[in-house]
Amino acid sequence: MTYNYMNYSSKIAFPSGVVDYIFLPKDGLKKSSVEELAVSYDKQHIVIITDDHIAALYEPLFKGYKTLVVPALESAKDLHTIGTLCRQLLDLEAGRNTLLIGVGGGVVTDVTGFVASVYMRGIAFGFVPTTLLGMVDAAIGGKNGVNLGLTKNLIGTITQPKFILYDTGFLQTLPNVEWSNGFAEIIKCASIFDAGLFDELAAQNISFYKHDDHALLALIEKSAAWKNNTVIADEKETGVRKLLNFGHTAAHAIENMYELPHGKAVAIGMVIACMVSEEVAGLSAADTERLKKLLQQYHLPVSLSINAAKAMEILRMDKKRKDDLIDYIVLERIGHGAIRSLPFNVVEKALEAYASHN
Numbered sequence: 001m002t003y004n005y006m007n008y009s010s011k012i013a014f015p016s017g018v019v020d021y022i023f024l025p026k027d028g029l030k031k032s033s034v035e036e037l038a039v040s041y042d043k044q045h046i047v048i049i050t051d052d053h054i055a056a057l058y059e060p061l062f063k064g065y066k067t068l069v070v071p072a073l074e075s076a077k078d079l080h081t082i083g084t085l086c087r088q089l090l091d092l093e094a095g096r097n098t099l100l101i102g103v104g105g106g107v108v109t110d111v112t113g114f115v116a117s118v119y120m121r122g123i124a125f126g127f128v129p130t131t132l133l134g135m136v137d138a139a140i141g142g143k144n145g146v147n148l149g150l151t152k153n154l155i156g157t158i159t160q161p162k163f164i165l166y167d168t169g170f171l172q173t174l175p176n177v178e179w180s181n182g183f184a185e186i187i188k189c190a191s192i193f194d195a196g197l198f199d200e201l202a203a204q205n206i207s208f209y210k211h212d213d214h215a216l217l218a219l220i221e222k223s224a225a226w227k228n229n230t231v232i233a234d235e236k237e238t239g240v241r242k243l244l245n246f247g248h249t250a251a252h253a254i255e256n257m258y259e260l261p262h263g264k265a266v267a268i269g270m271v272i273a274c275m276v277s278e279e280v281a282g283l284s285a286a287d288t289e290r291l292k293k294l295l296q297q298y299h300l301p302v303s304l305s306i307n308a309a310k311a312m313e314i315l316r317m318d319k320k321r322k323d324d325l326i327d328y329i330v331l332e333r334i335g336h337g338a339i340r341s342l343p344f345n346v347v348e349k350a351l352e353a354y355a356s357h358n
């Protein structure tokens with residue numbers, strides 16, 4: 001594989017496959033007119049999937065490539081879109097030698113990974129994440145899920161991409177609100193694994209990382225490394241990978257119901273998880289306050305008026321639920337997450353308590 005503008009690349013071995021992490025210098029992809037995308041594949045055999053927003057913003061990038069466009073909406077992450085894409089691939093005569101490349105945020109990479117995993121029982125795919133959230137989280141780890149109604153990521157596969165291509169130049173056009181959404185996952189990572197990273201984040205703000213390329217890249221690499229290492233240890237999520245779900249149980253219950261961006265839902269989910277953690281895992285009220293303060297510093301919400309009964313209905317479909325118990329991620333202290341099998345009604349009570357205070 002050769003990349004004209006490559007800074008460096010490293011191969012990470014997951015149980016189900018090796019992923020090439022390719023870090024281009026900022027704007028490398030734009031400057032080289034996507035030649036890097038050709039990888040070792042014939043351009044003829046590449047199909048790009050992106051969303052309508054990125055397709056318009058980065059039009060020249062897609063010139064000369066077969067490109068399929070999905071709506072830039074969470075609601076497009078569903079089986080209908082998967083069916084449409086499969087039919088479009090068939091129309092393009094895509095076959096086993098086709099490489100699918102998802103260029104976009106988590107919606108695009110989830111959909112691309114899912115389609116690639118099922119089309120003709122699986123074809124090769126790679127990702128070019130264009131959001132901060134995608135770079136630190138969604139593009140990593142091989143989970144490719146789509147929603148069923150309001151239930152998040154109910155249907156999916158775990159299949160690793162061949163490569164993930166990083167170009168932080170994309171973040172120059174990323175709206176502020178999407179920067180915040182990306183920081184929700186970075187703050188999650190710091191909360192469960194890395195008290196030092198939590199302190200670094202507390203000492204900085206979004207503007208600092210926006211203007212310091214070196215610090216931003218280091219932050220992306222550190223967050224990506226936490227996720228990589230966790231997935232290498234437990235790709236199928238039978239143990240330690242569950243920690244990455246901190247804040248996600250409640251988030252998944254409210255995200256689609258209130259049409260919240262994923263990062264905002266996770267921020268609120270983390271606050272609810274802190275309430276549970278104070279009760280069952282000895283988290284101090286001071287640590288809950290530190291996390292709330294950090295979320296607000298990165299322009300993330302800590303309160304939302306929610307309908308607890310409706311949220312519970314969705315929560316009952318949660319993949320982490322086993323009869324009357326649920327695998328729930330708590331914090332014992334900042335930088336130290338833990339998995340607890342909790343009676344479902346503990347989570348129910350926390351949701352009710354949260355709903356009555358907001």
Ligand SMILES: NC(=O)c1ccc[n+]([C@@H]2O[C@H](COP(=O)([O-])OP(=O)(O)OC[C@H]3O[C@@H](n4cnc5c(N)ncnc54)[C@H](O)[C@@H]3O)[C@@H](O)[C@H]2O)c1
Nearest residue numbers: 053072105106107130131133134137138143170173174262
């Ligand atoms: N597979 C996983 O492990 C995993 C992990 C975390 C999140 N996710 C999923 O990822 C999704 C959230 O991802 P997301 O936050 O990237 O959202 P997204 O894909 O919806 O993108 C958010 C918005 O930003 C726009 N955008 C993307 N790149 C841009 C750029 N460079 N400049 C300007 N605008 C740009 C998009 O068009 C969209 O409007 C959710 O569906 C979530 O469930 C998956």
Ligand SMILES: [Zn+2]
Nearest residue numbers: 185248262266
């Ligand atoms: Zn998430």
